[in-house]
Structures are given as C-alpha cells and as structure tokens.
Amino acid sequence: MRSFATKRWAGIEGLTLLVVAIGVLTTSSGLILAGIIGFGYAAYTKLWDAPVADVSIDRELGDEAPAPGETTGVTLTITNTGSKWLSDLRVIDGVPPALETIDGPARIGTSLRPGETTTCHYTVSVVRGKHTWDSLRLITRNPSGSRERETVCEVSTTLRCTPPLHAGANLSLHGLTTPYSGRVTTDVGGYGIEFHSTRAYRSGDPLNRIDWNRRARTGTLSTLNFREERAATVILLVDSRKEAYVAAEPTGRNAVERSVDAVATIFSSLISNGDRVGIATMSPTECWIAPQSGKTHTARVQEALATHPGLAPTATEGTLYHTLWFNRFIRRLPADAQVVFCSPFVDDRPIYTARRLHAYGHLVTVITPDETTADTIGDRIAAIERQHRLQTLRGNGIRVVDWGDEPLPTAVMAATQRWSQ
Amino acid sequence: MSGETTSRGQTRQETINRKPAAASSYAAIFLSLLAAAVLVLGSLVGATIAAVGALITTVSVYRGRQKGVTLGALMTTGAIVAAGVLGAPPAPLLGATGCAILAWDIGSSAIDIGQTLGHNADTARLEAVRAAFSLFVTSTTATVGYAIYVLAGDGQPMTALVLLILGAVIIIAVYRQ
Known part of the structure; x- marks a missing residue:
C-alpha cells in the first residue's frame, strides 16, 4: 500500500x-x-518515507487441536527480510472473532534492523469450532512519524476444536416412533416387557405369550400383549439466528453454545439407544443432517457440531427468511420424526416454529437455555416475557425443559417428572 | 431479552486497554516539567506559564487526549516566547524549547501507540527507538543553535542569524519538493 x-x-x-x-x-x-x-x-x-514492511511472519500454535475451554499459546515470529531498517513497526494479529485473547494483546510494537527477528506471544482461550487466522496488519512509520504505510500480510493458521460426545442426559421421548425396535415404549401391543393387554387367542400365537393362568381358571385360550419398544426418529433443531446469541454475562457462554452442548449430549444418548437422530439449524447458514444411525453418521454429526458455520460460537451474517426456511425444513422432515428444539426463546419466532411443527403432527420437546438475569427492571421484564412464552408452549401440549444454571441431566430430570407421558 | 441482557453475538475479542504507553508517558510528563524548570533561569513569568502548560500536558497524557498534549505544548511555546520578549538569555530558552518539543513528540506518540497497540502490548523497543531519534534531533539542533550564538558573539548583527534561519527554511522547502 x-x-x-x-x-x-x-x-x-x-x-x-x-x-x-x-x-x-x-x-x-x-x-x-x-x-x-x-x-x-x-x-x-x-526526511525518509515510511519503509515498506518487507518481513516474513510465522505463526505457531501451542496446540492445534485443543479441547474446548483450554487455552493455547500463539507465537508470532517476525523477521525483517528487507534491506531497510524498520524503525517503527507495529504488528496487529487478526485473531479469529470467536477466540478470546487472555494473556496480552495480540499486538506488538518494535523496531527491526535488516535480518533481525522478534517474537510476540499471547494466549487464547479456545471454544468449539474451526478458527482461522487470516491476516495481520503491519503498520510502518518513518522515525518522525510523519508518514505511515499499512500493509496486510496473509498468514493462514487454522485451529480446530472438536468437543467429545458424552452421553449424559436421557431425554425420554414421545411415543411417536418408527417400525424398528428400540427403547421408546409405545402404546402398541406386541413383544416387549411391560404388560399392555390381553386378547383372544389366534392360532399361531407363540406359546410363551399364552395366559396360562386364565386357561387354568376358565379353560379359554387368551394371548398376552406387551408394550412394544420401538426406535424413534429425532431431529435436534438448534435456533442459531442472530437473536439467539445471548448470554447472561458478557464473558459467559451464549445460548447457542449451550444449545449445541445439549444437542451433543442428547445426540449421543439417543444414538446409543438405537434411535435415528439428525441435526438441523434455524439460521441463515443452514445445517441439515438427515436422521440416521451408525458410526459414520456419529462421526459426521460430531464434525458438524464442532465446525459447521451454522453452529459457530459467534453469529453468522445473513438474513433468515423464516417462511422459506420453515417450508424447506418441513419438507425434509420425515413424517414420523419428533423434534427436540433448542432455543433461548428471547423472541416470538421460535414459538411460531414450535407450534407449527406441533400442528403438523411432529411431537416437539423444547430445551431452552435460560439466559435471562434479574439485574435491572428491563432484565426482569425480559425474563417474565420468556416465562410467558414457555407457558404458551406448555399450554399447547409441548414439552419444555427450562435449563438454568444446573447441569442438563438435572434440568431434564426435573422437567420429566412434570410431564404426563 | 436480546436488548436487556448482554448480547455478545458478534465477537469475543479482548477489550484492549487503550491507555497511553507507560514509559513514554512518564518521559513526556518529566520533560514538560523540565521545560518549566529550565525556564525559571530565564524568566519567572515564562516559567509560570510553562508550569500551566506542563500541568495540561500531564493531565492530557494521563487521560490519553492528543489535543490536550498539543495545547500543553502550545502553552509552553507561549511561555518561551514570553520569556524571550522579557529578555531571557538564549541558553534557558533553547533548553526549554528542546524539552517542550520532546515532551510533545514523546507524549503524543505514547497516546498514539496506546491507541494502536494498547497499553499492555510489548512496545518498549519501539518507544526507545523513537525517543532516541527525537533526542538526537533535539540535541543536535540545540547544539548548532548555541554554537551559532557563541560564535556570532554579542556584537554581531541580528541579520546574520536571520539569514541563517532563512537558509534553513529554503532547505526545508527544497526537501518538500
């Protein structure tokens, strides 16, 4: 420049x-x-013009694949490869927006003779996702500071942070299921464990299901029915619109990050139960993974939860055309699928989504991270509004897990006790 | 809620402490006070005005106000002019001028570095090199000025000095081309 x-x-x-x-x-x-x-x-x-920053820059990460919540050191090595003395060189590193610099700013001001090298070290706190450092800004000035030259230097470094999948919370599902056997107890009589009903004997019924006590008492043959246990198809839907990126504290985790945590936990517990589970987002950058089961599918979901831009820890740009999105979503949704919908419910849009899904016959369970506070009157009004929205959902027969500060399994347990099957 | 609670959607970068760079700030404050102290040898009135200038510079550097530092430097310049008009000898005037211009240069670059890189960034070397350059220019020009004064002697006509200055202006004009 x-x-x-x-x-x-x-x-x-x-x-x-x-x-x-x-x-x-x-x-x-x-x-x-x-x-x-x-x-x-x-x-x-x-005297003199601002020198051209003829430097070579190397960016090194302490750990290229740290776990979420860990910190990793970043070292910038800057070498003056030109023939001019850079008496006033300022380097500003372009830290990815989702990462927080916790030890020293990612900036250095120095003076480099030809061939000389300096280093700048800082630490970032890592969150889930794929983070790329793209460019650095280099500012050089002449000694008096009367002339300035700014250069952008492209040095690409990528950090991947993939959270492990831990099964933790057993979310009891609705009775809407597939014909495949699984863990969800249904109202259909047949093979199973829990008693369901008895019916008249039909020839061909297996011997072990004949009610022999009744045969001894009355002399007629009858057959026992048990509740069938079947597998469910579940779509885990995350509200990651710009509005959903809210946090109770400035440094806290936002609602989308907590939703993704919840999705990861529920996904692994459902998939290990034999259910078919898919992932979707309500966001401008749409993510859709059709419900399936199996190891490959699990790996694909784990990758998407970590790095998909629609689930990024910071909001993505773009506009969500809600009606278009909903129509596309409902077309893709298998007819027998239930929906687990994660949203902070900070506006009315998610209510509309949940109620419409419910009306279409897809049973909906809402998991809502509570990010409201009670510091100011405004905060309290926002909290009341949110409670009112949840009340509306409950009134519509939608199950709601209101997830505050407690761990997700605790919240699920507390909510499950209130649900009538 | 999106309005009331802290929405932290866009980025999570650290909030940079944009206070001026520490070492340069202290140097600028010291130099502005030194300018006032040196002016005491020339004229008390001048020194008093310069002390006000130093106070403005100190407050401005502390609060990171570029315009305030310039105002403080202009105040000190006014003090030097007042001292000169009241007949102060050249040596304290030269000393005070050197200190005032250094204070402004180092103080304003401290604020600038703080704005660009932040208070906590490693800028020691940058500050040292900049200050060394400014110190060299000041000491060289002040020495040249004093040497001219001594060599020219008291009896020499003022026009010789003015012509010299004019020569300097022409040199600058040539540089500008």
Missing part, C-alpha cells in the same frame, strides 16, 4: 516562523535560536 502523511507535525513550520518573527521584532536572539530547533524538526519530518 502507498504511504500517506499522518499530518502529525502539521503546522510546525508556521509556529517556528511565528516564534522567529517575534524574536526578530523584539530583538531576542534566544527566540531566533529556538527557531533553529523548530526548523530542525521541520526538516526531520521531511
């Missing part, structure tokens, strides 16, 4: 001439001599 004048020393010639003129008029030799310093500086500011 071309250098430009900082106008830092603007007016020094005029001021000096004024002082000298006063010195001449009052015959004060001291003032005239003082003018020499001023003129010296005026000449100094005209």
